[in-house]
Amino acid sequence: MSLDIKKIPAESFERVHIDSSHAERITKPSLSFWQDAWLRIRKNKAAIASIFILLFIIIMAFVGPMVSPHDAETQTITHANLPPKVPGLEKLGIFDGVGTLAGKEVDLYEMKKVDTYYWFGTDGLGRDMFSRAWEGTQISLLIAFVAAVIDMVIGVAYGGISGYYGGRTDDIMQRIVEILYGIPTLVIVILMLLVMEPGVIAIVIAITLTGWIGMSRIARGQVLKFKNQEFVLASRTLGAGNGRIISKHILPNILGVIIINTMFTIPTAIFFEAFLSFIGLGLQAPDASLGTLINDGYKVIRFQPHILLYPSIILSLLMIAFNLLGDGLRDAFDPKMKD
């Protein structure tokens, strides 16, 4: 081998000059944290599908009751317990308004002389299930979002203060959390709802009462991780005050984790609301959420399965989509996954 090299004439070699400016050249466009996260979440098909499902459900929750020719509250007793009937699809033999009556398949719309369409059917009082289901979705989403935002604000503030100031403040605040953390959520939620007037606000308060604790622990851990890092020290040396360090340096860094955690709080809140309504502690009639609709449907499942079916599907889809999106965001924001 060494002989071969000697045969190559010296002039075919050329000295490479190291241009020191090249070392600093950025070859790829620099991506912000968000652009980077977006690039990664775009590859996650499940998360993208979830975004579309969520958008669809949220839009329908507001548009649905308006699109339907029937009002959610109007009770038309003569139209009670109708199965779903959809124009167009009825010719295919599905959604054609045929239901069982005394063991026989009958076109209930014809029998009751109803000439309109109820896309999701009607309930025992002749109310349009399509409007009711979407209005219920609206309420469920409202409760979930408000509860999640309150959890986030209280949790981040509490955990942030505790972690940032440390020392005695942290000690006292953490002892309180340690005691509260032991209280089972279920127990406190049920007790609170027994005492308060049932309604949206009561449910939100009951859910948030212990809901913020998980977020506060995560926020504290994150703040502890960042507050002693060099860039914070640098900023402090340059004369930045606590307010500036928190808002400009710490918050942007822990935002990803906070968002992920909030994404998982939302389905938990949706579930708790539905659960409470199901055991009879939730909203009271005439207000309806997905939980109360499912509870109503459960009572007549043998005779009118369609009343249970649609709210259950919407609720399950919401939960699946939020969980998948949360998973996707966790992968997208996780710096360990960076390639």
Add this chain to the structure above:
Amino acid sequence: MTKYMIRRIVYMFITLFLIASATFFLMKALPGSPISSAPKLSPSQLAMVEAKYGLDEPVPVQYAKYMLNLAKGDLGNSFQFKNASVTELIMNRLGPSVLIGTQGLILGVAIGILLGMIAALRQNTVWDYGSTLIAIIGISIPSFVFATLLQYWLAVEWGLFPVGLWKDGWMSSILPSVALAMGPLATASRFIRTEMIEVLSSDYITLAKSKGASGFEIAFKHAFRNALIPLVTVLGPLAAGLVTGSLVIEQIFAIPGIGEQFVKAITSNDFSIIMGTTLFYSVLLIVIIFVVDVLYGIIDPRIRLSGGSK
């Protein structure tokens, strides 16, 4: 270790004391008393009944008596069930709840571990996606929706299982247990999958591979064992989930368990049962979390508990 345990026990008692006090005062703040829903009583009769239950005494005295009785393990008497003691009522109904709870937990965790292992060993294949899908569905679909579906199809339509009640012995417990198992199943499978993937990429697995250990041996002897340890930590939240689930599932399948009694007590304002059951659930969950934490320190020598929560 001892110091840590003492500290934890002290916190447990503070938490329980808080819960007991909060329960008491919240119940006092409730609109209406258990007697107000009874058939019409004249004011003098009402006073007599109130005196009998000690409801005429000032609230602090009632509170002190209640706390003293609690310390003795006496949860008071039910207003609803002919003065039966709450402790007894709970004990009588413990059987079915414990049975479906443990069956659900064992079934769920066992299948969950299996699914999680398959997903980790066959990462990014159809197996992996399939088991992830089952896990997502298990987490997302509320247990009461799932229970209703099981009841409707398997019991009502096909008649394979009893629809409800506790009359057919063990057969009656199958559907409720399956419904309860979905939560633990989903949690366990996702957890095991993440842990296994992490363990499989660690150095000692590479060493085992280079020494010529078979795939089976690596999966079970090395990876699985180490992935299993952290699973202990989710047992606490799982237990809480099972209790929550049991409330609705006992309701759906009309099982004479604690959850069903609790929901009934809520609607009939029987506050000694509500207080008793609340405390019972709290003690149960707090003790489980404590035991799990201590157990974790014992099983996994890498964890040192002495440092406390920091």
